[in-house]
Amino acid sequence: MTSSHQHPENGSGHGPEHGPGHHPEPDALAHVHTHAHGPAAPVSQHLRKVIAAVLIPFATAVLVGLAVLWPGGAPAHERTGVGFDRQTERGEVVRVEQVDCKDVNAAQVPPTGDTSTPQGREAVNAQQGQCKRVTIEVTSGQDEGRRFTEIVQPDAPRQLEQGQGVVVAFAPDAPEDLQYSVTDVDRRFPLILLAAAFALAVVAVGRLRGLMALIALGTSFVFLTFFILPAILQGSNPLVVAVVGSSAIMLIALYLSHGLSARTSVAVLGTLISLLLIGLLGSLFIGWARLTGNTDDYTGLIHGLYPGIDMSGLLLAGVIIGSLGVLDDVTVTQTSAVWELHQADPKMGPRALYRAGIRIGRDHIASVVNTLVLAYAGAALPLLLLFSIAQSSVGTVANSELVAQEIVRTLVGSIGLVASVPVTTGLAALVVSADRPSAPGGPTRTGRGRRRKK
Numbered sequence: 001m002t003s004s005h006q007h008p009e010n011g012s013g014h015g016p017e018h019g020p021g022h023h024p025e026p027d028a029l030a031h032v033h034t035h036a037h038g039p040a041a042p043v044s045q046h047l048r049k050v051i052a053a054v055l056i057p058f059a060t061a062v063l064v065g066l067a068v069l070w071p072g073g074a075p076a077h078e079r080t081g082v083g084f085d086r087q088t089e090r091g092e093v094v095r096v097e098q099v100d101c102k103d104v105n106a107a108q109v110p111p112t113g114d115t116s117t118p119q120g121r122e123a124v125n126a127q128q129g130q131c132k133r134v135t136i137e138v139t140s141g142q143d144e145g146r147r148f149t150e151i152v153q154p155d156a157p158r159q160l161e162q163g164q165g166v167v168v169a170f171a172p173d174a175p176e177d178l179q180y181s182v183t184d185v186d187r188r189f190p191l192i193l194l195a196a197a198f199a200l201a202v203v204a205v206g207r208l209r210g211l212m213a214l215i216a217l218g219t220s221f222v223f224l225t226f227f228i229l230p231a232i233l234q235g236s237n238p239l240v241v242a243v244v245g246s247s248a249i250m251l252i253a254l255y256l257s258h259g260l261s262a263r264t265s266v267a268v269l270g271t272l273i274s275l276l277l278i279g280l281l282g283s284l285f286i287g288w289a290r291l292t293g294n295t296d297d298y299t300g301l302i303h304g305l306y307p308g309i310d311m312s313g314l315l316l317a318g319v320i321i322g323s324l325g326v327l328d329d330v331t332v333t334q335t336s337a338v339w340e341l342h343q344a345d346p347k348m349g350p351r352a353l354y355r356a357g358i359r360i361g362r363d364h365i366a367s368v369v370n371t372l373v374l375a376y377a378g379a380a381l382p383l384l385l386l387f388s389i390a391q392s393s394v395g396t397v398a399n400s401e402l403v404a405q406e407i408v409r410t411l412v413g414s415i416g417l418v419a420s421v422p423v424t425t426g427l428a429a430l431v432v433s434a435d436r437p438s439a440p441g442g443p444t445r446t447g448r449g450r451r452r453k454k
Helices: 024-035 045-069 118-128 188-233 238-258 262-288 297-305 311-344 350-379 381-389 394-399 401-434
Strands: 087-100 130-138 147-152 165-170 180-185
Touching: 045 188, 045 238, 045 262, 045 401, 087 180, 130 165, 130 180, 147 180, 188 238, 188 311, 238 262, 238 311, 262 311, 262 401, 297 311, 311 350, 311 401, 350 381, 350 401, 381 394, 381 401, 394 401
Parallel strands: none
Antiparallel strands: 087 130, 087 165, 130 147, 165 180
16 A cells, blocks of 8 residues: 555646646645555664664563562462452352241341331331242352352342342351351343453454454553552562553553554553553552542452551542553544644644644544543442432532542542643654655655655
């Protein structure tokens, strides 16, 4: 595929810089049409060496960091039986019977008969309703085939049905008839089906590019599961682990998804600079706001099991990793926009390319920042609802550590996203305008208007 079209109507095979009578607008459109469906024009050997001189030391440092910090697996500990830290098996509901709640003592009315409290009203409603006596059979583990029963109240958020798969917790130190209990439903099949539908949609629309993106996604999960989490549990600095792990994910994901090219390398540099800014700002404001990172039952359990983990560092690591996915999207889009603008009009200099690219970036900033804020707000919606019920003021809500850490997470990530647009656009404009390979057989102009041979 060439970088210019030949038009039979003008009887010439000249590029866009030739003669009076040539129409630059249609030819510029031809450039856009040509390159929208194929790879970017190659850059010169000299520029590839310059980019490699920056990226190879960075990639080498990432590999060294992986080798030094790579864990041998999560350290062992004695199970506490609390939350996720308990032994679980699979089970199945084999029988469901309707019983009177009074007969199975599902709830006790307060001795005073006070039903003014939520607990008292729930107890009365439970005694007046119909409960379920559910028989569950364990279908995995050493006690496969064993059965036990549970009582499900009518107002319980999780109702069980016959034939339904469940997750059961096993407490070996409890009395025999209390060793097993239902902790959740088994939802693996719908999740697997949804994941398969997602993969099919990505490959059907993206084809080979979509397949490579799925491979990159799988690689990200591998690094998260086998490097980042175990390394943090083994006591390595969470910030260092997050930076090394995120850099490895970024390099693999971007080059797998978008190819080994100068355009991708510019996106990598823009992402790296933005990640460093997010790390610096996150470290400053997490320390300044005195955020401990220990705000709920799960973080409290982690701190209890592994007291050596720096929980505020873990919070900062989460900010960096959480921002990486959106950063990739912004930097790749901005780099591609500048490349396409250059190919549509090769005479544009770095300033013109930057101005045009930043106009595109402003629209991207508005949509991405709004998306990031709403994503965090959606995740914290139950918490915000509790504050609304309590009729707390906005200042009180924002000052609580639970909400303050989400505010810091959102704003630090958003600043990094906003900064990535001018940084990446400027890098792309400088790189693409400093290197202009000529069309076969013809001269081209450099960024300063001089002609040179390829």
